[in-house]
Amino acid sequence: xxxxxxxxxxxxxxxxxxxxxxxxxxxxxxxxxxxxxxxxxxxxxxxxxxxxxxxxxxxxxxxxxxxxxxxxxxxxxxxxxxxxxxxxxxxxxxxxxxxxxxxxxxxxxxxxxxxxxxxxxxxxxxxxxxxxxxxxxxxxxxxxxxxxxxxxxxxxxxxxxxxxxxxxxxxxxxxxxxxxxxxxxxxxxxxxxxxxxxxxxxxxxxxxxxxxxxxxxxxxxxxxxxxxxxxxxxxxxxxxxxxxx
Amino acid sequence: xxxxxxxxxxxxxxxxxxxxxxxxxxxxxxxxxxxxxxxxxxxxxxxxxxxxxxxxxxxxxxxxxxxxxxxxxxxxxxxxxxxxxxxxxxxxxxxxxxxxxxxxxxxxxxxxxxxxxxxxxxxxxxxxxxxxxxxxxxxxxxxxxxxxxxxxxxxxxxxxxxxxxxxxxxxxxxxxxxxxxxxxxxxxxxxxxxxxxxxxxxxxxxxxxxxxxxxxxxxxxxxxxxxxxxxxxxxxxxxxxxxxxxxxxxxxxxxxxx
Numbered sequence: 001x002x003x004x005x006x007x008x009x010x011x012x013x014x015x016x017x018x019x020x021x022x023x024x025x026x027x028x029x030x031x032x033x034x035x036x037x038x039x040x041x042x043x044x045x046x047x048x049x050x051x052x053x054x055x056x057x058x059x060x061x062x063x064x065x066x067x068x069x070x071x072x073x074x075x076x077x078x079x080x081x082x083x084x085x086x087x088x089x090x091x092x093x094x095x096x097x098x099x100x101x102x103x104x105x106x107x108x109x110x111x112x113x114x115x116x117x118x119x120x121x122x123x124x125x126x127x128x129x130x131x132x133x134x135x136x137x138x139x140x141x142x143x144x145x146x147x148x149x150x151x152x153x154x155x156x157x158x159x160x161x162x163x164x165x166x167x168x169x170x171x172x173x174x175x176x177x178x179x180x181x182x183x184x185x186x187x188x189x190x191x192x193x194x195x196x197x198x199x200x201x202x203x204x205x206x207x208x209x210x211x212x213x214x215x216x217x218x219x220x221x222x223x224x225x226x227x228x229x230x231x232x233x234x235x236x237x238x239x240x241x242x243x244x245x
Numbered sequence: 246x247x248x249x250x251x252x253x254x255x256x257x258x259x260x261x262x263x264x265x266x267x268x269x270x271x272x273x274x275x276x277x278x279x280x281x282x283x284x285x286x287x288x289x290x291x292x293x294x295x296x297x298x299x300x301x302x303x304x305x306x307x308x309x310x311x312x313x314x315x316x317x318x319x320x321x322x323x324x325x326x327x328x329x330x331x332x333x334x335x336x337x338x339x340x341x342x343x344x345x346x347x348x349x350x351x352x353x354x355x356x357x358x359x360x361x362x363x364x365x366x367x368x369x370x371x372x373x374x375x376x377x378x379x380x381x382x383x384x385x386x387x388x389x390x391x392x393x394x395x396x397x398x399x400x401x402x403x404x405x406x407x408x409x410x411x412x413x414x415x416x417x418x419x420x421x422x423x424x425x426x427x428x429x430x431x432x433x434x435x436x437x438x439x440x441x442x443x444x445x446x447x448x449x450x451x452x453x454x455x456x457x458x459x460x461x462x463x464x465x466x467x468x469x470x471x472x473x474x475x476x477x478x479x480x481x482x483x484x485x486x487x488x489x490x491x492x493x494x495x496x497x498x499x500x501x502x503x
């Protein structure tokens with residue numbers, strides 16, 4: 001692995017995004033509008049937006065990044081460009097980290113714009129530090145990228161890839177504690193929720209909603225999400241095959 | 246970047262009893278041959294005969310069932326070959342949502358090549374006028390040339406080109422074949438596939454393939470004379486009929502056996 005190739009890959013992915021301004025606009029506008037819609041729906045209902053807003057602030061980017069990355073990497077797999085890169089002196093880590101860096105930068109812009117709107121005009125407040133909410137949102141978006149990268153290996157068409165979103169992301173959304181607190185889930189589902197990365201992402205935000213100071217639980221959550229992120233990238237790298245049947 | 250293999254005695258590539266089974270068919274069936282350094286070898290045969298599988302085995306992207314493939318003294322697909330073997334797939338494998346120059350600059354960086362190399366290969370494939378065009382908006386032939394230009398980056402010692410001239414206009418096809426001959430003269434070993442039999446005349450040596458096997462290892466003149474044919478199309482038909490009848494009329498113009 002070399003920094004030169006990783007950086008070139010990240011730059012190339014960003015250049016592709018730049019040539020597709022509509023995707024770039026959607027990347028920022030969709031979560032921004034969704035959060036606005038949520039703020040409007042919950043307007044005047046006590047502190048409901050302060051409860052649901054920060055939690056969904058991390059989840060919308062995760063979903064968007066998951067979709068974009070799984071389609072982008074599937075294109076590389078089916079279009080022959082991945083095979084070509086792997087016949088060149090390119091490490092699998094160069095490819096995976098290149099994508100992570102490119103979409104990570106996009107995620108930072110996305111998170112800054114969306115949380116700027118939330119904490120500004122949408123009037124969202126949390127007890128903890130607002131910038132930590134942004135950090136969790138970026139981490140979630142990166143997790144979405146990493147999951148998209150590795151799960152795209154299971155898809156052979158774009159139709160399949162987009163359906164992985166409801167298949168892999170929506171169950172996590174149901175079990176992550178937004179709809180029903182995880183401790184109140186049926187026992188088996190409670191256990192299952194421990195194995196899902198989104199549970200920790202949402203718990204981290206819940207810590208920021210309810211505590212002014214950084215809690216140990218928050219740090220544990222962030223470390224676990226980071227662990228899932230690294231693991232998903234590693235799995236993503238192993239799904240890249242230099243030799244195929 | 247890379248220096249050409251100085252030893253002329255060792256072949257650039259050696260394929261020994263290569264067999265690739267895909268599903269229940271033998272895509273490549275006990276194939277053996279050698280490629281001498283600095284030669285332009287045509288791999289001809291109808292589509293579906295195993296040309297692409299054979300080429301993928303040479304590049305090292307194909308899971309093979311048995312046999313060995315050695316390039317420049319290394320097993321195919323070995324990390325040390327990655328900047329010494331160029332490969333062009335049949336379907337252009339470049340990014341449609343980048344310009345021609347952005348595509349080439351990216352691959353050049355991956356290969357550790359300078360940006361001057363990009364301008365050189367652009368001229369080689371006659372795409373200087375399109376350098377700033379988005380690849381996705383180019384014609385099929387132009388896109389194929391972007392893909393070819395990518396493989397030329399880094400001046401690899403061996404070039405494996407899967408149908409690089411299909412669908413191109415005759416003038417362009419002629420200029421690409423003269424580029425291939427120039428590269429071969431400079432010491433590059435080229436294996437170029439085509440399903441258009443008439444392209445046979447442009448090669449120094451021919452490998453004719455059908456149903457995963459090599460029917461003949463010959464040269465253009467040898468092929469025509471041994472089959473008593475006027476053109477390459479009928480020469481190939483004659484070869485197949487001879488093969489089906491088992492008459493043993495398989496010509497071998499080269500010194501190396503099958």
